[in-house]
Amino acid sequence: MTFADSQPQLQSSHDIAESWRKVVARRRMYTGLGLLVLFIGFVGSVRFADESNAGHFFDRLPHLFDFLSWLVPKDWSDVWRALFDIASPNDKGGQEFNFDRGRVYIWGDFYIPEYFELMIITFNVALVSTIIGFIFAVPLSFMAARNLTPSNPLRIAVKRFMEFLRAFPEIVIAGLFSAILSIGPIAAIIAISLHCIGALGKLFYEVIENVDMRSDEGMRSVGASWLERVRFAALPQVLPNFMSYALLRLEINVRASTIIGAVGGGGIGEELKLSISRGFGAKTLALVLLLFVTIFAVDQFSAWLRRRLVGENAFLLKH
Template identity: 80%
Template sequence: MTLSTTIHSEATRYQADAWRRQTSLRRFYTALGVGLLLVAMVATMWFADEANAGHFFERLPHMLDFLSWLIPKDWNDVWRALFDIASPHDKGTQEFNFPLGRVYIWGGFYIPEYFELMLTTVNVALVSTFIGFIFAVPFSFIAARNLTPSPILRLVVKRFMELLRAFPEIVIAGLFAAIVSIGPVAAIIAIGLHSIGALGKLFYEINENIDMRPEEGLRAVGANWIERVRFADLPQVLPNLMSYTLLRIEINVRISTIMGAVGGGGIGEELKLAISRGFGAKTLALVLLLFVTIFLVDQFSAWLRRKLVGEQAFLMSA
């Protein structure tokens, strides 16, 4: 065995030993981190259980007791509740007063109550997303490092968008509810402000990865900042901006439902009341309508995103 072969074998053995030590150390730190996390979770749950008057762990076996009232005696009442059709079980109580919710358009033609509430929820999501898009687009170009030379201006815009998305929509809605009262307007303002911050961050990260050659070409012929953004930068990123905006619509439909449960109007408020009162048929009708609506919104936005961005963007790279 030559000297060079011996040196090479020693080096290989040293690298293998170093790799094993490094792997063992990583495994130790991983196990330690997981163990500390489990200890923290158990301690937190124990504290919450002690602080909860109902004692979470004692009540855990009864978690699914609500199914006893959620299952209606007559499954046809679910469809009757959904389309505001009179129920033969109606005894004058609110549980089966389905026709009272009809929203009459003209004559005998009406929109079922839950469909009208679902339209309100979707409208809240659409308007708030539109507000977020309108403001997030210019903010994103200002916040992009490669497009705005002023570090102070970039810093101010970035911190402002961080502030908007730092607070949950429910907190913002609670603030504006004290000003404009509860209802869809407070929900639109809250979701719209949060959408500005969320979309702005996604947008400026896209803008920082654009091809700068069109920008440099317009700069060379004397175009100002607005002209460069309009004709060199925006056409490159617009399909991706629209794709993220459509994704945000899906998110905002779900958020507007939650906002309705805390006084933001729409289907969420009615769902909260149905659950709290134990109205099984109404609850199932609302859940069914909500599921179908979110499914349709998701499918439509996914189809539209593919048309805007292209099928190749959704394929895994080889």
């Protein structure tokens, strides 16, 4: 038997192409069947939900945009009047156009518009919650990192603890503490802070587990303690990412504090809920505009601060 006879017979290019077409056709068939099953399940669940809904979703579908039409103000100038608490000529004594009655006077005739004060409260709730979450998430994340904490029981306990904190939505935690502490910003701060600790802790320890360990090895070789290794070897590497995630979390917390405010957490959320439920178009649009501007400002500040932390060169393309 020759050497050539002992080698497996190579397939021709035509056979390889045919085999590839069969594999692709089989995968496409499986994908199509999977999508069909998902579609059938989706249609069945929607029909079940529609039959269980007292209002029957599909029967009310043609009226989907009726709600938006209620919020269109008759006078668009009322949006700016509502935002800055300027008296409206449309005010007939009701609550829809009583813009100037919400002024918060500081000194003499100087006042802060009502919605600006509510937005400040909402932002303060988000800011305090983010700071608290950051302070507690940093040490917990180092204890949960595999490359810095050799103790398995400690790492597992810390990870499970952070998972427990972020397992419940903020609004659920806020409802619990509102029943204990009464409604207000304090319950909102506690709820958002607890969830923030769990969320930031997970992001932080994943960053820590990807750091360059050569500096840590150098610190250990000279007899540095665990705290010294964390402070001088790991923390300088991860701090820019920590700040980036914390600023991102601040944006999320502004939205979360708005939602919690709608259920008694104080701030702009409660006023937004009332305006929407009563169909006050000018007030609702003013609140949405102020909320959008605030989120945009926080995002721009986050981008500026991150550039200051990591340096402008990090955002330049390198050839």
